[in-house]
Amino acid sequence: MSARSAGAAATVRLDVNGAEHEVSAAADTPLLYVLRNQLGLKAAHFGCGSGECGACRVLIDGQAVASCDTPLWAALGKRITTAEGLGDAAHPHPLQSALIAEQAGQCGYCLPGILVSAAALLARKPQPAESDVRAALEQNLCRCGSHNRIVRAVLRAAQAVSRR
Amino acid sequence: MNLAYRLAAGGAGDLPRLPGSLHLNRRLSQWLRFLPDGTIEVRSGKVEIGQGITTALAQIAAEELDVPIARIRMLPASTAASPNEGVTSGSLSTQESGSALRYACAEARAIYLEAAAARLGLPAASLTVVDGEIVAAGGARSSYAELADDALLEREARANVPPKESSQHRIVGTALARLDLPHKVYGEPRFVHDLELPGMLHARVLRPPSPAATLASLDETAARALPGVVAVVRDGSFVGVLAGHEEIAVKALTALQQGAVWHEAETLPDASALGDWLKAQPAETTIVDERGVSSAAGAAHTHRARYTRPYLAHASIAPSCALGQWHDGHLHVWSHSQGIYNLRADLALALALPPENIVVEHVEGAGCYGHNGADDAALDAALLARAAAGRPVRLQWSRADELSWAPFGPAMAVEIEADLDAAGAILAWRHELWSNGHSSRPGRAKTPALLAASQLGQAFERPLAINPPLAAGGGAERNAIPGYALPAWRIVNHRLLAMPLRTSALRSLGAFTNVFAIESFVDELAAGRGEDPLALRLRLLSDPRARAVLEAAAKRANWAAWEKREGRGHGIGIARYKGAGAWCAVVAEIEAGRDIRVERLVIAVDVGLAINPDGVANQIEGGAIQATSWTLKEQVRFDRTRITSDGWEHYPILRFSEVPRVEVEILPQPRQPSLGAGEAAQGPTAAAIANAVFDALGVRVRDLPITAERIVATVN
Structure with a gap:
């Protein structure tokens, strides 16, 4: 499948959260819709459709990107990780535990995208300064005003990882 | 309600x-x-x-x-x-x-x-x-x-x-x-947006390009030709599309946009002169409160000022969304509405159904800060689901629709006058405000308040926004009555009878602007007398719980020991929400560089018995950060025809790097009744920031938002 055969649906394999999945969609379908509607992965949320708010962020080969304006073809052959893939209640990611410990959230709609941005930051800089965290989350919008708690949570997670 | x-x-x-x-x-x-x-x-x-x-x-x-x-x-x-x-x-x-x-x-x-x-x-x-x-x-x-x-x-x-x-x-x-x-x-499905029902179709609505636009013609050919499109619905100026896949519904929407011809009209006010426009509109005038002789005979001086705020958007991170399904003349709706029974009442009106044939089920949406598009989306879903032959329909708004079609928090103008004696003491106080009503919520009028109802072929007249009664806190006039012990006052509310932009409840309603105005004005009086703003407030406040939050915030912020430095300022604001709810005082510390940067907010609050103290702190902190965003950055932008702030680029909100440090102190009141915390910080935060800007620059900005351009304009 290539960008040129955009219109017609085709069956392709997608590497999501460590497993191969077969999906059937046109090559230009936004990755977000494939994740949510075909794979039932609802963590990445639609916010703006133009990559400006961060609610739909996922990791593609370790980079935090907006899945709402990433076409399916651009994700083929790459490792995709959603917030579900970071951890769950049985095996939480340190960032997830830290968000709960700091009670960092109100409505929570932005949190999966923020988790993804923060995970990319910690992978590249395990001991970030507060300013690093704020810079890494600059493209993630939060409307409830949970920013400071979220920043504290990311710093807490970095501490927890370094102690392990 | x-x-x-x-x-x-x-x-x-x-x-x-x-x-x-x-x-x-x-x-x-x-x-x-x-x-x-x-x-x-x-x-x-x-x-x-x-x-x-x-x-x-x-x-x-x-x-x-x-x-x-x-x-x-x-x-x-x-x-x-x-x-x-x-x-x-x-x-x-x-x-x-x-x-x-x-x-x-x-x-x-x-x-x-x-x-x-x-x-x-x-x-x-x-x-x-x-x-x-x-x-x-x-x-x-x-x-x-x-x-x-x-x-x-x-x-x-x-x-x-x-x-x-x-x-x-x-x-x-x-x-x-x-x-x-x-x-x-953990990213578990939780929101209405995540709901997935068997056989579900995806839907989108084609909203007009401007508030007064009507559909002249629609070429549906390209949309219908897309494989997977189930139906195109048109009823008057209401247009929508249903498809099996979400991405097809989005493509079909683009095709419909290209096939639509609209009649548009210049119905919007001059965004650069909102205060004058508000004052010039037909209005219903009420005396909110009057005490003593509100025009003092022996006044040596009268101080006057006008304050305004623009229209504000809810700007929730998620666009509104709803699901609807019909079965044998019965409708089931899944919605993030704030009032499921009120929504049901308006759905019944719009769809000519007995209310008992409708079930409205609440499913969480993203953060809600007042009457947003949730209810409107529910009617959209119900209308489109009529073309789905019994299948459930999931309808989601676009970002542009969310920022331009959800009701706005109304623009407001407030004029305050105080008669002062020769020593600067306040003899009489007058507060007059102009605003659209602060509630267009469903379930209150004879015709439905839901957006699509006014766009159908047999359109319902859209009810004018009203103000809730003062006994319930009021709307535009919320917190217009000062909390200070003043000898005389007169409070007048002009509710606009023209509504070119649909307005409704946004977090704290009129309290945000009234408290911003009153607390800015008190600071102006303090400056006129050369008195410390905290000292003047304490002199004028007799309510012990108001004094307590003010003193607690000032103490925690170390108000008295503030060291004046170039470009930095601190300011204070206080109010008791609705005059009957939580007490909240805020000290803001700002730095005036290229833009105003709020560095720190120190807040003291009295909510009676705090059921969950961290929940209270979270609400106060979140409210203060949102109010900082309103105060420094936000305004709905429009030309004479269209809303132009329909994306995040043109409706910026506060980002992680711009968020101030926030400290919240909850005054323990275990034996007092619990009071809500969600809205108490809005007004005091705006006032504290404006007062800090004055402290830093000597410039009194009375029109929100306080942007660099506004400061320059005020100086000139």
Whole structure:
């Protein structure tokens, strides 16, 4: 499948959260819709459709990107990780535990995208300064005003990882 | 309308007064149910909108029932089963639903103790409840689970069992972790946007390009030709499309956009002169309050100032979304509405259905800060689902629609005058305001307030925004009556009778602008006298709880020891929300560089008994950060025809790097009634920032937002 055969649906394999999945969609379908509607992965949320708010962020080969304006073809052959893939209640990611410990959230709609941005930051800089965290989350919008708690949570997670 | 609104509107009848929403939902079985597995189902009519109310209400129920929080199961609100508590608004959920649950649960506990007493042959007074087990001193036992019987609660509440004293609280008053947060952090399906029903279709609505636009013609050919499009719906200027796949619905929407021809008209005000425009509109004028002779004869000087704020958008991170499904003339709607019964009433009007044929079920949306597009999306989904032959339809708005079609918080102008004697003391105070009404909520008028209803072929006239009655806190005039001990005042409200932009409730309603205006004005008086702004406020405040929050915030911020430096300033603001709710004082510390940067907010709040102190802190902190965003950055932009701030680029909100440090101090008041925390910080935060800007630069910015351009314009 290539960008040129955009219109017609085709069956392709997608590497999501460590497993191969077969999906059937046109090559230009936004990755977000494939994740949510075909794979039932609802963590990445639609916010703006133009990559400006961060609610739909996922990791593609370790980079935090907006899945709402990433076409399916651009994700083929790459490792995709959603917030579900970071951890769950049985095996939480340190960032997830830290968000709960700091009670960092109100409505929570932005949190999966923020988790993804923060995970990319910690992978590249395990001991970030507060300013690093704020810079890494600059493209993630939060409307409830949970920013400071979220920043504290990311710093807490970095501490927890370094102690392990 | 919340309960306060309905009571103010005379909805109480002659029945004996019961606490909170119990008054209008009097059967105990409406509120809770004991299950044989030891779980207790609790139903509230108030809904989770990101504020954490579900956790606070669960704490209240667990406390009165003497069970661990894990045994409480909070059920989602639905018109099929929940108490009708009106709208989740006005920072009243803890008061209205919380009081109802306190009394209902205390009474239910007593009823179960009676049942246990009968079974065990012991006096009820000899029994206690430990973790849901009912225990007698001699060792005899029963339990809620063993006795579980729905018939026991099929009775009218009497509210004759006193709830616990605060000294007995073990769950209430503790910073219990939010029940919903783990689900959200693990990305589990939780929001209405995540709901997936068998056979579900995806839908999009084609909204007009401007508020007054009507559809002249529509070429549907390209949209219908897309494989997977199930239906194109057109009714007047209301257009939508249904498809099996979401991405097809989005493509079809683009095709419809290209095929639509609209009649547009220049109906919008001059955005650069909103204050003058507001004052020039036809209006309904009311005297909000008058005390003494509000025009002083012996005044040496009268100080006057006008303050404005622009239209504001809710700007929730998620666009509005709803699901609808028809079956045999019955409609089921899933919505993030703040008021499921009110929504049902307007759906019934718009669809010409008996209300009993409609079920509205609440499912969480993203953060809700007032009357946003949730209700409108519900009607959109219902209208489009009529073309789905019984299949469920999921309708989601675009970002552009969310920022341009959800109701706006109204623009406001406030003029204050104070007559002063030769020594600068206030003799009389006059406050006059101009604004559209602050409520277009559904369920209140003879015609539906829902957006699509005014766009159908047989269009309903859109009701003009009104103001809730003052007894329920008022709308535009909320917090217009000063909290200071002044000898005379006159407060006048002009509600606009023209509404080119649809306006409705946005967090704190008129309180944000009125408090910004009053607290800026008090600072101007202090500057005129050369008096410290804190000292002047303390001189004018007689309410001890108001003085307490002011002093606490000032102390924590080390107000007296502030060191003046170039480009830095501090300011203070205070209000008691609605004059009857929580007290909140804010000290802002800012740095004026290329833009205004708020470095720190120090906040003291008195909410009476804090059910969950961390929940209160979270709400106050979040409210203050949002108010900082409103104050520094936000305004709905438009030309004379169209809304132009329809994306994040043109409607910027505060980002992570711009957010101030926030410290919240909750004054302990365990024996005082609980008061809502969601809106208390809005006005005081704006005022504190504006006053800090004046302290830093000597420039008094009276028109929000306080941008660099505004400061330059004010200087010039």
